[in-house]
Amino acid sequence: MANRINLNGTSYHGAGAIAEIANEAKGHGFKKAFVCSDPDLIKFHVTSKVTDILEQNGLAYEIYSDIKANPTIQNVQHGVEAFKKSEADYIIAIGGGSSMDTAKAIGIIIANPEFEDVRSLEGTAATKKPCVPIIAVPTTAGTAAEVTINYVITDVERKRKFVCVDPHDMPIIAVVDPEMMSSMPKGLTASTGMDALTHAIEGYTTKAAWEMTDMFHLKAIELISKSLRGAVANTKEGREGMALGQYIAGMGFSNVGLGIAHSMAHTLGAVYDTPHGVACAMMLPIVMEYNQECTGEKYREIARAMGVKDVDSMTQEAYRKAAIDAVKKLSEDVGIPTKLEAIKEEDLQFLAESAYADACAPGNPKDASVEDLKELFRKIM
Numbered sequence: 001m002a003n004r005i006n007l008n009g010t011s012y013h014g015a016g017a018i019a020e021i022a023n024e025a026k027g028h029g030f031k032k033a034f035v036c037s038d039p040d041l042i043k044f045h046v047t048s049k050v051t052d053i054l055e056q057n058g059l060a061y062e063i064y065s066d067i068k069a070n071p072t073i074q075n076v077q078h079g080v081e082a083f084k085k086s087e088a089d090y091i092i093a094i095g096g097g098s099s100m101d102t103a104k105a106i107g108i109i110i111a112n113p114e115f116e117d118v119r120s121l122e123g124t125a126a127t128k129k130p131c132v133p134i135i136a137v138p139t140t141a142g143t144a145a146e147v148t149i150n151y152v153i154t155d156v157e158r159k160r161k162f163v164c165v166d167p168h169d170m171p172i173i174a175v176v177d178p179e180m181m182s183s184m185p186k187g188l189t190a191s192t193g194m195d196a197l198t199h200a201i202e203g204y205t206t207k208a209a210w211e212m213t214d215m216f217h218l219k220a221i222e223l224i225s226k227s228l229r230g231a232v233a234n235t236k237e238g239r240e241g242m243a244l245g246q247y248i249a250g251m252g253f254s255n256v257g258l259g260i261a262h263s264m265a266h267t268l269g270a271v272y273d274t275p276h277g278v279a280c281a282m283m284l285p286i287v288m289e290y291n292q293e294c295t296g297e298k299y300r301e302i303a304r305a306m307g308v309k310d311v312d313s314m315t316q317e318a319y320r321k322a323a324i325d326a327v328k329k330l331s332e333d334v335g336i337p338t339k340l341e342a343i344k345e346e347d348l349q350f351l352a353e354s355a356y357a358d359a360c361a362p363g364n365p366k367d368a369s370v371e372d373l374k375e376l377f378r379k380i381m
């Protein structure tokens with residue numbers, strides 16, 4: 001079967017990139033923007049960095065902000081109603097994965113109303129039309145939702161998060177401006193950055209990985225491990241490296257999938273509302289240990305990309321350990337916890353079954369049973 005690659009038509013990178021939004025909006029002849037952004041971003045004047053530019057250029061917009069972290073079916077459905085009333089003809093998504101994913105789901109349903117129940121979008125839904133044009137402006141350096149064909153929605157009633165995979169949701173333009181990320185507090189920078197590292201490592205080791213995605217993932221691992229500590233200290237170089245590294249990881253994993261660190265993180269997000277990046281970071285080294293026997297030489301390249309010296313002279317056991325230790329050290333240096341106290345023994349069966357059914361599980365290099373997943377969850381209790 002041929003390998004498929006989907007990427008943005010256009011993307012802008014670097015400090016000050018948001019200035020391009022006005023030119024693009026005018027160039028496309030768009031009339032009114034439906035701006036999707038969460039309430040905190042509005043409160044902390046992150047959203048206004050972009051809406052000020054729209055105003056200076058006489059571009060009409062309306063804000064939709066009924067979006068919570070780990071966005072819900074209801075957030076999407078309210079958004080669809082608001083979009084219909086707005087008379088907007090494009091969307092500007094400003095935020096982390098939650099704002100961008102909500103925007104994608106709204107844009108897909110407006111173009112494909114037969115999926116208005118939202119739940120039927122899970123997995124690879126047979127939508128017929130591309131979503132409403134989206135300009136995506138990430139404010140976290142983590143999910144890369146601006147360049148992925150995925151979005152993740154929480155089903156509150158059924159206590160699960162579900163992944164939707166659909167090339168029709170690809171933003172037409174991504175504007176990856178590190179200055180949009182500089183207001184992130186330390187903890188959020190650390191957790192979203194570890195989400196990006198998890199994308200790069202799971203994407204590199206997933207079953208469908210191939211040369212082109214390996215190229216993206218190895219570069220992403222290198223950039224993220226070199227930049228994350230600096231980003232947490234809010235240095236310019238750190239922010240720039242993370243903005244680019246997380247995007248490059250997205251160019252890869254979006255096209256080949258992930259693994260069980262993500263399946264388990266989705267479950268923790270749905271059941272305990274654990275921030276996605278924290279859940280990924282806690283699971284990543286544990287899953288790397290579990291997967292190692294099915295990864296051939298790959299951990300040697302992960303260790304090398306993370307700056308470990310002399311990997312060529314190491315035994316398989318030594319370089320695998322070195323790669324896992326480098327991930328643990330980075331996670332510890334940026335202050336990620338290793339335990340989630342909320343997990344109770346009686347929750348384990350539901351957690352494991354839910355992670356087993358997650359769309360990311362089949363891509364894991366080693367097939368994990370419900371029992372295996374239970375044991376892996378136990379390691380963070």
Ligand SMILES: NC(=O)c1ccc[n+]([C@@H]2O[C@H](COP(=O)([O-])OP(=O)(O)OC[C@H]3O[C@@H](n4cnc5c(N)ncnc54)[C@H](O)[C@@H]3O)[C@@H](O)[C@H]2O)c1
Nearest residue numbers: 040069070096097098139140143145148150151152183184
């Ligand atoms: N679409 C994809 O491919 C993909 C990939 C991974 C994860 N996800 C999903 O994305 C969501 C997580 O997204 P996220 O980790 O980017 O966080 P988020 O969007 O949930 O935001 C978390 C919090 O950070 C705040 N915040 C964001 N940017 C900020 C900034 N610059 N300054 C100050 N505060 C800021 C937000 O207001 C919010 O309160 C999850 O639902 C996850 O499942 C999607």
Ligand SMILES: [Fe+2]
Nearest residue numbers: 143195199280
């Ligand atoms: Fe993720």
